[in-house]
Amino acid sequence: MDNAEPIDSKPARVPDSALRFIGFLSFFDRYGTAPMLLILAASTALSLAEAVELVAFYALFYAVGQPIWGLLSDRFGRLTVLRCALVGAILGALASVLFASYLPLLVARSFTGLMFGALYPTLLTLLGDTRQGIERARGLSDLQIYSSLGTTLATLAAGLLATYLDWRVVFLLPAVGSVAALFSLRQLQEAPRGRSGTNFRAALRPMNLALYAIVFVEGALLMGLLTYVVPALQQSGVSVGLSGVLGCAFALGVILGARLMRRLVTRFTRTWLIGIGAAALSVGFLPSAFAPSPISYTLTAFALGAANAIMHSSMQGWATDIAPEARATTVSLFVFSLFLGASAATYLTADLAEQSQYAQIFAYGLWLSLILAVVATTTHRLWRKRNPA
Template identity: 35%
Template sequence: MSAVHDPQPDLARGQLRGLQGVNLASSLDRSTIAPMLLVIAADLRVSVAEVTVVASVYYLTYGLMQPVWGIVSARVGTVRTLRLTLAGAGIVGLVSALAPDVVTLTVLRSIAGGLFAAAIPSTLTYVGATVPVERRQQPLADLMAGVAVGMAAATLAAGWAAELISWRWAFAGTAAAGVVLALLLRTLPELPRVPGAAHPVRALLSAVREPWTALVLVLGFVEGAALTGVLTFIAPGVEESIAGGAGLAGTVVAAYGLSVLLFTRVVRLLSRRLTTPTLLVIGGVAGAAGFGVLVLQRGLVGGVAACFLLGAAWAFMHSTLQTWATSVAPAARAQVVSLFAACLFLGGATGAALSAGPAEDGRYALLFGTTAFVFVPLTLVAALARRRYLRTRPGR
């Protein structure tokens, strides 16, 4: 691969806020279904497992389309691809809010997920192309703040909207946000072409043959399975434990989004002082502890405490892994970042699918205990590998 030097900082505050808005909308759309699983199942007169398929298929298409949009954006432009997919996701999302049955809902939500798939990797690529690697984790943490607000708002608003009005309004709201953002981003400058843009598939294949790139992708998949996939079942687990409604359970899980928002601020400060292997360890310990709490207690206090710890896990571990993904193969940055996001959400789809059975049977202690155990090898491998990587590459 040709050497590509990281650029000098050239990202205005207003541009960063626009990219945060994209992450917020994408996060809203992805997070709305978790607190509404039981309500949608009752309204459409199907089982929770059938509605879980809607979430799983959404995560699947969201993951599968990531590398596709990475290749497309390398050819036609990151901003152009982002605007077109946001507009498309908005239109399909509005139609999905009218779905009369679970099959139609599954199909339409899968299409919306495939289109929203371009959102987060495009924003990461944009930051990676405009901010040098030694300063990159700070604006990436800011992007995660947009994700955090989306998670918090989705779990809080979707749960209460489903219980008091209709679950359909939650999908309609995120769809409208996608259309508005597609219009607002028309002033965002397009990124310059990079070496390999004319042959994006060839550049991607060359990148993934590198051992370090392959390892980062595997870590993203495992993190997705252990965190984003199983996270879907925290709201139902809390709802069953407290015998409350979707609104109250969603409010509990909203602590996760608020925690991410808080700890992204902490990561911004600590990233200047701590090495990235240390940040990975902090995140991994928080993840294991969070799911460990859910093994013992899934009431209001336990649910909030667990979500708080899992928010810290996401802020510390994921921000570090995604920063690694933006720098491990700069000559194919758009493609590798998109593939990393694909691995994350394919892992999430896998985790959700594997968790559906235990959740349906009410075996939440087994589900959360297994997930806590997975965090141990994930943390050790990630931290030790990052330490070794830094011996030969610049960065922290």
């Protein structure tokens, strides 16, 4: 008789404080370089184009590493991957501080992106392993809040730190944070692993593929088009400093939306929550598509944040439920699809942005978000009928 333990027998419950801090840390590092690109180029031998490539390669390795981390997490354990990634993040951040020439710094930032890319999907997987129902939904909302705070603080503080202290400080702080994160995990033990290993086929079922396609479009709208809010504000006459502050309406939308989500999860099913979030997304694009102005762009940023907190956290919950036997692999492919969609949207709309046709870009977002609302809610309802709780 086979007495092997299940793959996720008695998974370790990571404290909420550690989950929130690591979520904050991962997004602070991811969004910390872009606000100081001009200063980085002026303070080193890098051209502005080369400085931009640091961000592009970081994002590329952040996304490409997702499926790999998922496979490793299902094979060797969540905490093992989390700790290894944090150690790698420390090494990558320290290398980023030590080098100032283009090629070594490009390699350092690419490696750092690969390491930090493991953190958020592993946190989602841990929430899926150790929380159920409303508790899981609230944990996902909290993770949204703290990751948004990391994005906001990086956006507001990275440029100031680089200007008044040194650009290296922005890369050094995540290294210090990673040390603190490792310390917070010191007493946790990895759950026993069964002999069945990674069930990669379970992560590629037709319904999983449908989920990845949906989140690809969601990433294009939530993250890809968000890129144009601040440039649109600047093109409409808002100063560089004020446009950055107004762009942080996205973070305010995430925080308030996540607080609202804690109430909504007790009253609505996930299918309804996906629909509510998609409706907020459509409403958010409406003013910028038909009445472009600094106010409408700010409202769009806020609505994108609220949709992120309501719709995307619901999508994350779906990703953690859809294939429990391959949860880490599924979540990693989910996150990979999200970032791939964001990159595709930015690439496909680059010519319109070059011509400052931001209203047209947001109009495309409006029509696509309406289609997304129908497809996402219909697909989730179909999946729920086939897989009743």
